[in-house]
Amino acid sequence: MTAEMTTRASFAASAGLAAAARRGLLLRSPASLLALADVSVVALDKTGTLTEGVPAVVSGSDAALRVASGLARYSGHPVSRAILREAGRRQIALPDGVGVHETVGQGLEGVVDGQPVRVRKGDAPGRVVVAFDGRDEEIGFEDVPRADGPAAVAALRGLGLRVVVLSGDRPAVADRVGAWVGADEARGDMTPEGKSAWIVGRRALGERVLFVGDGLNDAPALAEADVGVCMAGGVATSLLAASGVTAEGALVPLVSGVRVAHEARRAIRANMARSLVYNVLAVGAAAAGWVDPLVAALLMPASSLMVVWGGTRIESRVAALEQAAKAARGGAS
Numbered sequence: 001m002t003a004e005m006t007t008r009a010s011f012a013a014s015a016g017l018a019a020a021a022r023r024g025l026l027l028r029s030p031a032s033l034l035a036l037a038d039v040s041v042v043a044l045d046k047t048g049t050l051t052e053g054v055p056a057v058v059s060g061s062d063a064a065l066r067v068a069s070g071l072a073r074y075s076g077h078p079v080s081r082a083i084l085r086e087a088g089r090r091q092i093a094l095p096d097g098v099g100v101h102e103t104v105g106q107g108l109e110g111v112v113d114g115q116p117v118r119v120r121k122g123d124a125p126g127r128v129v130v131a132f133d134g135r136d137e138e139i140g141f142e143d144v145p146r147a148d149g150p151a152a153v154a155a156l157r158g159l160g161l162r163v164v165v166l167s168g169d170r171p172a173v174a175d176r177v178g179a180w181v182g183a184d185e186a187r188g189d190m191t192p193e194g195k196s197a198w199i200v201g202r203r204a205l206g207e208r209v210l211f212v213g214d215g216l217n218d219a220p221a222l223a224e225a226d227v228g229v230c231m232a233g234g235v236a237t238s239l240l241a242a243s244g245v246t247a248e249g250a251l252v253p254l255v256s257g258v259r260v261a262h263e264a265r266r267a268i269r270a271n272m273a274r275s276l277v278y279n280v281l282a283v284g285a286a287a288a289g290w291v292d293p294l295v296a297a298l299l300m301p302a303s304s305l306m307v308v309w310g311g312t313r314i315e316s317r318v319a320a321l322e323q324a325a326k327a328a329r330g331g332a333s
Contacts, residue, residue: 016264019315023260024253025229027244034268035243036227037261038208042156042254043199043221045213046167046177049231051143052249053214055079055126057086060139064130065090068119068139070097070112079128080108082141125170149181152251157184159258161210166190166198168217195221212254229254259318 013030020027027033047053055078057065069087072080073094087094097117100110107120107128118131126141153163164185167174171188178186190198199209199221211218211225214233222228222241230242232249239245246253 012264012267015267015315016260019264019318020253020257020260021247022315023256023318024247024250025244025257025260026247027257029243032227032243033261033264035208036210036257037265039161039210039227039258040207041162041164041202041209043164043166043195043202043209043211043225044153044181044183045195045211045218045221046165046169046174047143048214048233049146049212049251050149050165050177050181051145054144055082055141056144057082058140058142060086060130061137062090062092064132064137064139066092066095067112067115067117067132068128068130070095071100071108071110071117071119073097074100074110075102075108077102079141083139125173145177145180146249146251148251152255153181153183155255156258157182159255159262161258166195166211166221168192192217192220196224199224210254210258212251229257256318256322259322263318 013033016033017027017030020033027036044050065083065087068083069092072083074097084094095112097110097112100108102108105121107118109116109118111117112132115132120129120131121127122129122138128139128141130137130139156163162185163181163183164187165174165178165181165183167177167186167188168190169188171186174186174188174190187198195211195218199211202209203226208226210227210229211221212229212231213222214231218230219241222230222243225243227244228242230239230245232246244257
């Protein structure tokens with residue numbers, strides 16, 4: 001590739017990076033953008049990616065929530081905050097706990113209304129047990145799903161990509177989330193090493209993988225994927241391992257990024273074709289004496305203007321695709 005062709009390709013790639021950034025996907029380099037254009041499989045972590053990574057109460061009596069909130073108000077744990085949010089939503093008056101003690105990884109204990117109360121981990125995931133008034137009651141929790149999950153997955157599949165959910169949770173939980181978002185496949189009980197190995201296996205079959213995650217345990221998979229994207233708010237190790245990051249906690253920027261990548265690759269190929277045509281025809285004609293070399297040189301700015309025009313079209317073409325997708329969703333509803 002000549003220096004001129006490289007410059008023209010770089011211009012289109014830079015225009016693509018800017019278009020992706022305007023839509024909330026910040027990529028490290030033109031190479032990351034072009035790799036995104038070749039992706040065939042999208043692997044999505046569950047917690048913090050398809051979900052908000054914030055627990056919410058889904059079951060439990062008012063009585064259990066009331067006494068638990070008397071202890072939870074003295075704790076900064078996400079489960080405690082979820083108890084307080086639900087108590088507020090139900091307009092339950094919060095009692096005042098006395099002698100509250102928190103044991104990391106185990107729970108809370110103290111006195112509420114003159115009676116001992118203990119909040120501890122349940123036997124099943126997503127459950128805590130509240131012991132009070134001589135009885136035990138469970139409060140159930142689930143991670144809050146991202147509202148844009150189903151639409152984003154549908155859009156990714158509409159672009160010809162296979163979508164797989166990879167989760168460290170039990171297979172039943174992974175299957176439920178996968179069915180909710182409409183993924184092609186869901187896998188549970190996936191360790192960080194298991195996610196990374198799964199990506200290696202897909203790549204060995206000739207597939208190109210986009211992995212999206214946010215947690216500390218996602219760093220190996222982010223580094224192993226052809227393109228790794230970290231959700232906004234991800235931990236530092238994940239950000240360092242990723243090819244890019246979303247500017248907000250949403251999945252829609254991924255869809256926009258894939259569209260931009262496809263259009264950028266199209267523009268790069270068109271620019272390279274124009275450069276080749278110019279070099280073959282204009283330079284060849286000048287060498288054969290059919291065109292004055294000075295005239296051929298003066299035509300170079302016109303050729304460069306075509307490159308600029310091709311790069312700026314990335315934005316307009318992606319905007320048109322987004323409008324068409326929006327209209328299709330409106331028609332479907």
